């Protein structure tokens with residue numbers, strides 16, 4: 001049929017990421033309830049019609065029994081998803097341990113775990129072994145589903161060992177790897193006990209991508225300084241084999257946000273929010289509750305602003321949506337109580353019987369509620385201490401066509417390199433600077449707001465997630481052609 005012949009011409013793409021874009025809840029021995037989550041990557045690939053994409057990843061649940069695994073595999077197949085089953089011990093050592101307690105903080109310049117050094121060093125090896133084992137399990141599933149001509153696109157710090165495993169199975173497989181976090185300065189990467197092994201396995205890929213030119217440059221420096229390889233303008237060369245290294249800044253599906261704002265239920269919600277916060281300016285933070293987001297710094301800056309500007313105390317409210325994440329990792333548990341304590345103190349200090357300055361929510365919002373919130377916001381606050389890109393800043397801009405609110409943006413977010421000219425850039429460690437930027441943003445004249453917004457809006461609606469995915473995959477295809485030419489010469 002039409003469908004089949006269309007599919008023939010589509011590029012088959014295997015997208016491998018630690019987490020599948022679905023959440024699975026078990027409803028019985030052999031029944032599952034699935035919910036598709038539409039993050040940046042999913043909408044990017046849905047938007048590119050020339051791809052026939054399949055997802056390979058962990059469903060985020062422990063399924064020890066065969067009946068459950070079979071049922072989940074069947075249910076996921078309808079969503080073009082293929083599960084990798086990881087047992088509890090692997091998840092603990094690979095995901096909670098090596099990925100989220102080791103690589104994640106290090107790549108965001110927060111160092112390696114410092115407490116109980118000896119114990120950490122000892123468990124480090126077993127965590128790294130679990131990491132490699134998990135990556136091998138992903139590779140097994142990819143290999144099982146791979147067909148000649150497929151392109152395999154690996155994602156993020158969870159899967160740095162995957163390119164090597166895949167090339168060992170099949171050296172002709174086209175393999176790309178993209179990092180969604182920063183790649184740190186080579187001086188930081190050097191601290192990692194497994195620094196060389198990880199770099200070498202990433203280099204097995206044909207194309208290695210980062211959000212910014214700086215991250216790409218850091219990666220090339222790490223390869224030259226730590227591995228002694230040659231860095232070229234195109235990438236890294238090892239005994240005649242070139243691995244292309246380049247920057248591919250991600251974007252969002254801006255149309256999806258713009259369209260959502262026109263829906264009657266979203267319009268109703270916008271009206272409600274406007275009434276609720278009438279007479280007050282709305283400031284907004286939306287983050288996963290993560291150390292890298294600088295949430296305590298943001299709230300302390302807001303406190304300093306209220307302290308120094310008493311006339312604003314009953315005229316502004318900060319809404320902080322803090323989405324719980326990685327709740328099994330002790331550092332994240334500590335952060336939650338720390339943030340609660342600061343919020344409680346400030347609300348106690350500046351609240352009245354009828355109003356508090358900070359509304360802090362420990363949960364996510366559905367897509368439409370989020371769009372409405374973005375649309376009524378006067379000032380968005382993104383204070384990441386480090387952040388690969390930060391798409392919240394993009395989403396806010398996409399929803400501000402009528403309000404033209406102000407974006408305060410950390411200079412340590414990748415987005416600072418694309419939205420820097422429209423946003424107010426801050427160093428989140430400098431609490432006083434953030435506090436005075438809040439004042440500047442709240443008082444900004446309309447013509448300046450408009451100019452800044454228009455600049456960012458143009459960027460966000462032009463450099464979309466669809467464009468990002470299409471560019472990466474097309475470059476991956478070209479890279480292979482180049483490599484084959486080279487061996488023929």
Ligand code: G6P
Pocket residue numbers: 019156180181325326
């Ligand atoms: C970051 C990472 C993603 C990850 C996401 C959510 O954006 O780059 O790879 O999926 O956080 O974190 P989680 O640990 O819940 O998957």
